[in-house]
Amino acid sequence: MLEAKNINFSYGKKQILDDVSIKLAEHQITTLIGPNGSGKSTLFKLLTRSQKADSGQVLLADKDIWQYPARDFAKEVAIVHQKNDLYDDLTVEELIKMGRLPYVGLTKEIDNQDEIIKQVIEYLELEPVKNKLVSQLSGGQQQRVWLGLALAQQPRYLFLDEPTTYLDLHFQMRFLTLLKNLNQTTKLTICMILHDLNQALHYSDQVVLLSQGKIKSQGLPEEVITEANVKESFDINCRIIETEDGKFFQQL
Numbered sequence: 551m552l553e554a555k556n557i558n559f560s561y562g563k564k565q566i567l568d569d570v571s572i573k574l575a576e577h578q579i580t581t582l583i584g585p586n587g588s589g590k591s592t593l594f595k596l597l598t599r600s601q602k603a604d605s606g607q608v609l610l611a612d613k614d615i616w617q618y619p620a621r622d623f624a625k626e627v628a629i630v631h632q633k634n635d636l637y638d639d640l641t642v643e644e645l646i647k648m649g650r651l652p653y654v655g656l657t658k659e660i661d662n663q664d665e666i667i668k669q670v671i672e673y674l675e676l677e678p679v680k681n682k683l684v685s686q687l688s689g690g691q692q693q694r695v696w697l698g699l700a701l702a703q704q705p706r707y708l709f710l711d712e713p714t715t716y717l718d719l720h721f722q723m724r725f726l727t728l729l730k731n732l733n734q735t736t737k738l739t740i741c742m743i744l745h746d747l748n749q750a751l752h753y754s755d756q757v758v759l760l761s762q763g764k765i766k767s768q769g770l771p772e773e774v775i776t777e778a779n780v781k782e783s784f785d786i787n788c789r790i791i792e793t794e795d796g797k798f799f800q801q802l
């Protein structure tokens with residue numbers, strides 16, 4: 551279980567997160583939503599050890615995340631950032647291999663390293679481009695490569711910061727469906743930030759709504775993405791429509 555308990559965080563005098571507590575339900579997809587500047591990326595940074603909270607704790611299996619050696623933490627938690635242009639002069643295969651770095655030197659894992667890389671490449675349908683430079687791929691392919699790097703780490707928790715931002719509608723759907731399948735087949739616990747409320751409604755098991763650094767609501771998608779919450783946090787009038795394919799958000 552990965553959970554944040556009563557986290558506070560400020561940049562200078564500006565309080566960004568105010569007494570935030572959140573539990574990532576095991577083997578489920580949790581989506582963070584909220585207006586620009588509400589603190590979503592900051593919360594991500596605190597959950598993934600890129601920043602330290604001023605007070606409060608982030609616990610992984612009941613142990614403070616800062617007590618884990620970096621290598622051990624990397625075996626538990628992998629992150630796909632919104633924009634990843636570091637190392638894009640490597641080939642697809644070389645880049646995905648970097649996901650095995652936390653395991654280098656451990657003989658057992660090293661033995662099946664090539665098999666793991668092969669499986670990841672196959673799963674993400676990157677076989678035809680595996681020898682191409684990452685910088686030469688389309689945005690959709692690149693996003694799958696960055697996901698491949700994270701999956702090669704074989705983490706138990708996968709964090710994705712606005713993973714669909716640079717993808718067209720088709721690839722957004724494909725990418726989110728891929729994540730959902732991954733979650734269902736491997737039991738990976740996923741936490742992502744999304745702006746699209748319909749995507750949040752359809753691809754999440756749990757949604758957390760942040761607004762002005764506080765958690766306004768968390769629970770099932772349809773409990774959180776309500777007309778009242780959307781009005782209060784985004785200042786948007788909307789209607790939640792119920793169809794046989796589920797609930798949909800419609801802006802009025």
Ligand SMILES: Nc1ncnc2c1ncn2[C@@H]1O[C@H](COP(=O)(O)OP(=O)(O)OP(=O)(O)O)[C@@H](O)[C@H]1O
Nearest residue numbers: 561562564566584585586587588589590591592593
């Ligand atoms: N490095 C920084 N130094 C100072 N202030 C920062 C820094 N990074 C973010 N902030 C501020 O912290 C607040 C929360 O930012 P954060 O990026 O966490 O919000 P967000 O909800 O992810 O926003 P968005 O939807 O726009 O990505 C904003 O007011 C932002 O200006």
